[in-house]
Amino acid sequence: MSSTNSRTTNLPKLTNPEAASAMFDAVRTVAEQSFFAVAEPADDRSFGVAASKVPRWLVATVVFEQGALAGSVSCTLPEKLANGLFDAFTGRDPAEAAPVATLVHDLVGEFSNMVCGAWLTRVESSRTFTLSHPSVEPALTPAAAGDLRLVAAIDDLPVAVDLRLQPLRRVNGAAQA
Amino acid sequence: MRSAAESFAPELSAARRLVIGIGEFAVSNRPGDVIVTHALGSCIAVCIFDPRAGVAGMLHFLLPESSINPERARQQPAVFADTGIPLLFEAAYQHGFSRKRAIVTLVGGAEMTQAAGSSFGTGRRNALAAKNVLWRAGVFVSGQEIGGTGARTLYLSVSDGRMEVHNGQTYKEL
Amino acid sequence: MRILIVDDSAMMRAMIKRVIKLADVPVESILEASNGREGLELLQKHDVQLLLTDINMPVMTGAEMLREIAANERWRGLSRVIISTDGSTVRREEAADLDVRCYLEKPFSPEVLRDVLNELADNELAETD
Numbered sequence: 001m002s003s004t005n006s007r008t009t010n011l012p013k014l015t016n017p018e019a020a021s022a023m024f025d026a027v028r029t030v031a032e033q034s035f036f037a038v039a040e041p042a043d044d045r046s047f048g049v050a051a052s053k054v055p056r057w058l059v060a061t062v063v064f065e066q067g068a069l070a071g072s073v074s075c076t077l078p079e080k081l082a083n084g085l086f087d088a089f090t091g092r093d094p095a096e097a098a099p100v101a102t103l104v105h106d107l108v109g110e111f112s113n114m115v116c117g118a119w120l121t122r123v124e125s126s127r128t129f130t131l132s133h134p135s136v137e138p139a140l141t142p143a144a145a146g147d148l149r150l151v152a153a154i155d156d157l158p159v160a161v162d163l164r165l166q167p168l169r170r171v172n173g174a175a176q177a
Numbered sequence: 178m179r180s181a182a183e184s185f186a187p188e189l190s191a192a193r194r195l196v197i198g199i200g201e202f203a204v205s206n207r208p209g210d211v212i213v214t215h216a217l218g219s220c221i222a223v224c225i226f227d228p229r230a231g232v233a234g235m236l237h238f239l240l241p242e243s244s245i246n247p248e249r250a251r252q253q254p255a256v257f258a259d260t261g262i263p264l265l266f267e268a269a270y271q272h273g274f275s276r277k278r279a280i281v282t283l284v285g286g287a288e289m290t291q292a293a294g295s296s297f298g299t300g301r302r303n304a305l306a307a308k309n310v311l312w313r314a315g316v317f318v319s320g321q322e323i324g325g326t327g328a329r330t331l332y333l334s335v336s337d338g339r340m341e342v343h344n345g346q347t348y349k350e351l
Numbered sequence: 352m353r354i355l356i357v358d359d360s361a362m363m364r365a366m367i368k369r370v371i372k373l374a375d376v377p378v379e380s381i382l383e384a385s386n387g388r389e390g391l392e393l394l395q396k397h398d399v400q401l402l403l404t405d406i407n408m409p410v411m412t413g414a415e416m417l418r419e420i421a422a423n424e425r426w427r428g429l430s431r432v433i434i435s436t437d438g439s440t441v442r443r444e445e446a447a448d449l450d451v452r453c454y455l456e457k458p459f460s461p462e463v464l465r466d467v468l469n470e471l472a473d474n475e476l477a478e479t480d
Contacts, residue, residue: 034366034458036309038302089366091313103362110360113407114457117436121456128441131407133359277375308460315373317462 019123023150023161026118030111035088037155047151050158054078057139058105060112066120066129071165073116075108076142081157082108109134115161197237200256204234204268210335217285217329219300221307223262224282224331226338230273233335236265237285240299241306258306266314279316282351283307284331284342286323300324322351352472353397355382357390357404357413358434363457367403367434367464374465376472387416394420399429401471406435406442414442417449430471434459 024041031039042050056079063072077085086092086099086107112134120129146162153159195203195212199220203212212235214222223236236255243250243257254260266276286304304323311318322329322342330343340351354371356364364383371378382397384390388411390404402420406413413433420426431451435442438456446454453467 030458032305033460036305036312038298038305040298086362088309088312089362091315091369093313106360107362110363113360114436117407117438117457121436121438125438126440128437128439128445130412131436133409312461315369317373317465318460319462 020148020150022122023115023119023148023163024152026115026122027150027152027154027159027161030114030118031154034114035085035111037085037088039159040153042151042153042158044151046153047158047160050153051142051160054080054158055140057142058082058108058136059139059143060105060108060134060136062109062112062116062134063132064116064120064129066124067127069124069165071147071163073112073119074143074146074160074162074164075112075115076139076160076162077108077111077154078157078159079104079138081154081159084155084157085111105136109136112136197235199237199239200253200261202234202236202255202261202265202268204232204265204272204274205335206230206232206272208336212333212335213331215330217331218287218289218327219285219303221258221283221285221300221303221323222331223258223265223307223311224284224333224340225265225269225274226280226333227269227274227278228280228338229278230275231335232269232272232274233333233338234265234269234274235331235333236261238262238303238307241302258303258310262307262310262314266316276314276316280319280338281311281316282319282340283321283323284340284351285329287325287327287329289328290326320351322349352377352400353379353382354401354403355384355390355393355397355399357384357387357402357408357416359385359405359408361385363405363434366461370461370464371468373461374468376468387411387413387419390416391419394426394429401430401432403432403434406433406437414445414449417446417451421449430474432467432471434464 028039031037057076058079059074059076061072061074082104086104089107113131116131142160146164148163150161192209192211195205195210197203197214214235214237220237220239226233238258238261239256241258243260250257250260254264283304286300288300308318327344332341341348342351356367358364368381371381382393384393386408404413432453432455433446433451434455436457443454455467
């Protein structure tokens with residue numbers, strides 16, 4: 001298997017409107033089913049305006065491998081949205097003590113895990129895939145766009161989902177972006 | 178779907194109707210009562226029934242979150258999902274309603290298009306808000322009749338929790 | 352019924368636990384593991400009736416764990432449910448070969464999991480009658 005040929009073959013498929021539509025559908029389904037959150041499409045301009053008002057972000061990245069296709073999906077969310085999704089997912093009573101950061105990071109990682117998995121299932125339902133354990137990092141600004149970027153609004157807050165295609169490296173047997 | 182002539186609505190002449198509007202709710206434990214709401218567009222009707230206690234209730238809310246208008250929420254808490262649903266349940270508890278036995282159905286949440294052919298997605302937001310509030314309260318949703326584009330009329334029988342949704346010339350039982 | 356939840360997300364395990372408690376299913380205890388290896392260790396030590404497992408996990412995947420379970424006669428009566436983001440036909444077919452009773456695709460609403468639990472609890476009662 002040539003990683004260069006695989007990448008060239010797969011890029012047009014993954015950056016076409018159908019792939020972007022599948023990504024938004026995955027985001028919306030995850031947001032609604034598990035988080036009771038409203039996901040709406042956005043454009044770069046409205047995302048930029050909304051993003052300028054966000055002081056802190058969380059970036060959750062999942063590395064995937066599906067046949068010849070390999071890469072990562074990163075979900076960048078405002079910290080405020082992450083806390084809201086945490087409450088919705090767990091049914092947390094607002095009167096309870098606020099969760100510690102590690103639990104919110106876990107939740108955002110699971111969000112990204114579900115978005116990536118839901119997208120891969122839509123893109124190629126006949127192929128199984130592997131997903132890494134999510135990595136979650138705080139950030140002061142959204143990361144640079146990947147090979148495919150979807151911008152959206154979840155509960156009226158800006159969200160970016162970035163797909164990056166790359167050759168798969170294996171470190172100690174585990175997939176690494 | 179059945180025609181209007183076959184529905185239980187004609188029996189209403191012998192029953193006590195409790196008609197609720199937007200931002201209102203009603204609870205009853207009187208057999209024979211029917212709770213009714215009309216013009217259910219993007220709003221959501223939250224219907225609850227406890228078969229053992231014989232208690233039924235309905236809330237007709239307009240908007241998802243009270244934080245968008247705290248003053249209105251103070252005056253009309255049943256207008257919002259997050260303040261109205263707890264009120265509905267509190268009222269039902271007074272009649273021996275049990276959350277564990279609750280059969281909860283959501284109706285409405287239509288996308289009512291604006292003049293330009295677009296909608297604000299209010300119906301979808303309301304449906305998700307109701308589910309969020311119920312999940313937080315530890316209550317499962319047993320059924321739903323949501324979405325679409327038309328307004329509905331909804332009847333809830335207190336005797337047996339049976340519901341009928343009327344949409345134009347036809348209706349269906351839930 | 353003793354239930355084992357295996358998922359590398361602590362919050363997903365917490366959500367599943369909440370559904371179990373709210374579903375009013377007769378439960379003696381709920382055990383948790385964050386990967387397939389921990390799951391097998393708990394199965395060795397405890398008599399578990401229902402396993403709810405993710406697939407993609409570090410250390411040992413859910414599929415690897417299920418293959419070891421299927422190969423061990425001791426766990427023949429263990430009810431197995433997969434809860435995974437992987438909804439591919441390949442994975443579903445593999446699950447059927449591993450005696451998985453139910454395949455729940457993430458994301459899912461609480462009611463969907465509740466219905467699965469009720470059905471399994473009814474089957475469990477029927478089998479012990």
